[in-house]
Amino acid sequence: MLSNEKLNELKTFSQKVRKKIVQILGLAGSGHPGGSLSSADIIVALYSGIMKYDPLKPRMAERDRFVLSKGHACPALYVVLAFKGFFPVEDLDTLRKLGSHLQGHPDMKSTPGIDMSAGSLGQGLSAACGIALAGKIDDKEYFTYCIIGDGESQEGQVWEAAMFAAHNKLNNLIVFLDFNKLQIEGKVKDIIGPLNFQDKWQSFGWHVQVINGHSYEHIFQAVSAAKQEKEKPSIIISNTIKGKGVSFMEGNLSFHGATPTEEEIQKAIEEINGI
Amino acid sequence: MKENTVNKGTRDAYGEILVELGKDNKNIVVLDADLGSSTRAKKFGDSYPERFFNVGIAEQNMMGIAAGLACTGKTVFASTFAIFATGRPWEQIRNSICFSKLNVKIVATHGGITVGEDGGSHQSVEDISLMRSLPNMNIIIPCDYIETKKAIREIIKIKEPYYVRLGRAKYPIITSDDTPFEFGKGIVFKEGNDVSLISTGTMIDFSLKAAEELAKNNISAEVIHLHTIKPIDEQLILATSVKTGAIVTIEEHSIIGGLGSAVSESVCANHPVPVERIGIQDKFGRSGTPSELIKAYNLDVPDICAAARKVINKKGS
Numbered sequence: 150m151l152s153n154e155k156l157n158e159l160k161t162f163s164q165k166v167r168k169k170i171v172q173i174l175g176l177a178g179s180g181h182p183g184g185s186l187s188s189a190d191i192i193v194a195l196y197s198g199i200m201k202y203d204p205l206k207p208r209m210a211e212r213d214r215f216v217l218s219k220g221h222a223c224p225a226l227y228v229v230l231a232f233k234g235f236f237p238v239e240d241l242d243t244l245r246k247l248g249s250h251l252q253g254h255p256d257m258k259s260t261p262g263i264d265m266s267a268g269s270l271g272q273g274l275s276a277a278c279g280i281a282l283a284g285k286i287d288d289k290e291y292f293t294y295c296i297i298g299d300g301e302s303q304e305g306q307v308w309e310a311a312m313f314a315a316h317n318k319l320n321n322l323i324v325f326l327d328f329n330k331l332q333i334e335g336k337v338k339d340i341i342g343p344l345n346f347q348d349k350w351q352s353f354g355w356h357v358q359v360i361n362g363h364s365y366e367h368i369f370q371a372v373s374a375a376k377q378e379k380e381k382p383s384i385i386i387s388n389t390i391k392g393k394g395v396s397f398m399e400g401n402l403s404f405h406g407a408t409p410t411e412e413e414i415q416k417a418i419e420e421i422n423g424i
Numbered sequence: 425m426k427e428n429t430v431n432k433g434t435r436d437a438y439g440e441i442l443v444e445l446g447k448d449n450k451n452i453v454v455l456d457a458d459l460g461s462s463t464r465a466k467k468f469g470d471s472y473p474e475r476f477f478n479v480g481i482a483e484q485n486m487m488g489i490a491a492g493l494a495c496t497g498k499t500v501f502a503s504t505f506a507i508f509a510t511g512r513p514w515e516q517i518r519n520s521i522c523f524s525k526l527n528v529k530i531v532a533t534h535g536g537i538t539v540g541e542d543g544g545s546h547q548s549v550e551d552i553s554l555m556r557s558l559p560n561m562n563i564i565i566p567c568d569y570i571e572t573k574k575a576i577r578e579i580i581k582i583k584e585p586y587y588v589r590l591g592r593a594k595y596p597i598i599t600s601d602d603t604p605f606e607f608g609k610g611i612v613f614k615e616g617n618d619v620s621l622i623s624t625g626t627m628i629d630f631s632l633k634a635a636e637e638l639a640k641n642n643i644s645a646e647v648i649h650l651h652t653i654k655p656i657d658e659q660l661i662l663a664t665s666v667k668t669g670a671i672v673t674i675e676e677h678s679i680i681g682g683l684g685s686a687v688s689e690s691v692c693a694n695h696p697v698p699v700e701r702i703g704i705q706d707k708f709g710r711s712g713t714p715s716e717l718i719k720a721y722n723l724d725v726p727d728i729c730a731a732a733r734k735v736i737n738k739k740g741s
């Protein structure tokens with residue numbers, strides 16, 4: 150489906166994005182590398198051919214919308230937005246600093262390209278439902294995309310939103326579950342299991358697909374299948390690896406909310422270059 | 425009272441005292457919502473895994489479970505960050521815990537703007553207000569590591585709902601083992617005649633420093649720490665208003681509904697004198713380092729001194 154050329158372009162871009170994520174988190178001295186790297190490929194794909202947007206007109210009415218419900222992964226989104234021209238790449242170095250428009254968690258009032266503020270888990274999918282619903286009310290063509298976390302899915306509000314979306318036939322809503330199997334205190338299945346996300350979403354009346362969330366072919370294909378759906382909202386359960394791309398961060402709980410040292414940044418960059 | 429430069433986390437005190445109390449008191453059950461390492465509640469879980477539950481990222485459910493456990497006679501602690509402990513599950517706290525006056529101790533960490541870089545979504549500046557408006561809720565905001573331990577020891581004796589607000593940072597130790605701690609009674613750290621500086625929680629350090637600065641200009645400030653926000657120490661507030669006739673309140677919280685409001689309400693009812701409120705001026709927090717934010721939101725020592733001068737000028741006019 151995707152040409153080799155496009156695949157190569159995406160791969161190169163994702164390397165650039167991953168390096169930048171690691172660098173700016175190092176500079177900031179705090180933030181969340183693990184969940185940023187696990188969502189990175191989905192966000193890269195969304196802004197590299199899937200979503201309709203204009204970086205010079207970030208509030209354009211016909212644009213597709215994106216809600217990063219697991220807001221702590223915003224470094225990945227900030228980096229992609231900067232490279233796509235929403236704001237200067239240099240701004241990324243101010244992440245989490247006093248006066249920066251790049252807040253610790255997404256703030257739609259301050260950052261061009263952010264469609265919804267986030268940071269408190271469990272709330273984003275409801276907002277995405279509202280945005281999608283408005284599209285239906287106004288007969289607009291746009292799609293609303295959303296990423297939720299697997300730990301985040303323990304919030305009851307996620308399931309309230311799930312019922313609402315199915316009931317209101319929000320087939321213009323496409324959600325990715327960043328299924329990286331980890332949250333803060335451990336493995337998701339050890340904290341609140343069983344996981345059976347596929348059964349859950351199916352029984353809530355959603356169109357369900359399961360993919361490798363680091364495969365661009367999978368992501369693009371799943372989105373086009375979701376767009377064909379005539380009634381149901383879509384969830385794309387994306388198997389991912391927390392910390393993906395940096396071996397010592399992969400599957401490592403401590404990099405949920407710990408930032409790399411200068412030495413670790415160097416190591417990470419070399420490794421990403423070699424992917 | 426002693427001067428000391430040792431800085432220690434109030435949340436560390438919480439984890440340690442839970443472990444200590446849990447040894448003999450098998451009735452204690454501790455809940456957390458995937459932040460147990462940060463709140464230090466996990467310390468209890470490390471020692472008594474059969475009485476510790478990470479309920480997942482589900483704060484509303486946590487408060488409901490706490491209520492149910494308390495119904496059976498358990499002493500329940502429920503912890504997470506202040507914003508998620510009071511905001512998301514406010515109505516569960518109201519209707520499942522406070523309405524029935526159940527024995528649940530909500531001990532929240534990461535109160536205020538000194539949460540720092542995580543930004544406004546994570547900086548709770550409304551929690552005191554939210555909890556204070558609930559009938560049957562008691563509120564304590566300890567000023568340091570030592571007082572936190574005393575507070576937890578104390579509240580376990582009273583089978584009622586409590587909200588205890590702790591911070592993220594390490595703070596100077598202001599009290600000693602001998603400093604009295606009586607629930608509902610404020611502490612006068614320094615006597616003075618010209619103005620009363622009334623603070624809560626870890627702002628005491630700023631308050632004491634402001635008093636020193638003011639003393640250089642021959643202004644004698646009385647420094648009071650109110651660890652109990654509810655019920656508020658009306659007697660002490662009345663006494664200090666009569667004595668100094670001018671009050672500055674200092675808190676790492678919105679000026680709406682927190683310490684400043686509680687003190688103002690008491691002052692208005694009993695002995696009206698001018699009050700200046702230092703706190704977050706009806707705004708949200710944002711990213712920055714804790715000390716940058718203290719300055720940016722005008723909670724610093726010079727801000728307290730300026731407020732003291734201002735309120736003194738209003739006296740008797």
Ligand SMILES: Cc1ncc(C[n+]2csc(CCOP(=O)(O)OP(=O)(O)O)c2C)c(N)n1
Nearest residue numbers: 184268269270298299300301331332333458
């Ligand atoms: C309501 C709420 N509770 C708690 C937190 C603190 N928190 C931030 S990230 C996180 C874990 C999230 O796990 P998951 O959704 O799996 O995210 P990921 O693994 O993709 O980082 C928690 C508990 C929060 N941000 N919001």
Ligand SMILES: [Mg+2]
Nearest residue numbers: 299300331332
């Ligand atoms: Mg996860």
